[in-house]
Amino acid sequence: MKILHTSDWHIGRTFHGVDLLADQRRALDAVADMVAEHAVDVVVVPGDVFDRAVPSADAVRLCTSAFERIRAAGARIVVTSGNHDSPARLGAGASFAAAGGLHVFTTVAEVGEPAVMSDEHGDVAFYGIPYLEPDAVARELGVVSGRSHASVLDAAMGRVRADLARRDASTRSVVLAHAFVVGGEATGSERSISVGGVETVAAGAFSGVDYVALGHLHSPQEVEPHVRYSGSPVPYSFGERTHRKAVWMIELDADGLGDVTRIDLPVVRGLSVLEGTVDELCSDARFAAAEEHYVSAVLTDPIRPVDAMRALRRRFPHAVHLEWQRPAGEDVSRYRDKVIGRSDAAIVRSFVTDMRSAPSDRECALLDAAVEAAAAQQDSSTVDTAPAAAAETVAMSA
Structure with a gap:
């Protein structure tokens, strides 16, 4: 059986205020094309299908279109909810969707009830573990004390192993989980899932299954040979500009996990962090390669430029962020010492x-006149403390 592991679509997300739906559509179209090209049997999506609990109508339409294209390409789909998703909304109509080949797991009650599919070697059980908020699910999972991500995930995996034990010994297993597993590397664009400062779980929690498809972290990575993150299909922060987005192609043979192959996704739009003065960025040939990228600019002009973004976007239409960096060597001593x-x-x-x-x-001359006027208006009881505050207000207005 061939399984394609993708995750963290975050449909509806914006990038520094820029709508990413067109980029996400291109990336998900590429996933559907891979399904057809490689004759994939099952696509697994472990969480964060949407970027928010109440997605926009356009985001819902894109998600529906992506599922339709993947299904039309020949694969069945297994999905779980992540910490960005609304389990109730994502899971609406799940039983009806399953009849059409889309299996959606969003509740604790379903953790030990897999979607079972077969190939020439027998059955493969797909277990969906949605994102588990410890305080919300501990009671349902029977966790009495020590409520943490580790404890609720251990309890969920206990249900998975109990169900596997009741099945034929030849049954192979795939678990989908949305969690921060020890050994994984965050990119900075993930929302924290910490509770009491502890958000990680050990990879050993997933022992006893053939493959674990993880969601939550946004770069493709291997925690253990059978425990992997696929990452997101497009970058969601400039910290991801050096990451090549990818999916994992997993092959299960008669004995369980066979080959695992990384397949890179096409780059929809590059990301670049550029540094220089406004004039340099707008004219220097060495920045030409970034003209169609999303750009974050670090400005080094000796004086803070006015309306710099407008100037930058004439050359870099997808510039989305800028900051002014005070030139090196300038006096930045504490304000108190200066006054x-x-x-x-x-x-x-x-x-x-x-x-x-x-x-x-x-x-x-204008500043001096304003300071004198401000001082003249102060009550005699506050004359010792008012000038500095008035000066700051006048200076900011100037």
């Missing part, structure tokens, strides 16, 4: 210089 023993006018001028650039003579 001791200085006049209000000097404090204001220094503040404006630090935040923007040195004020012109005309601006200095």
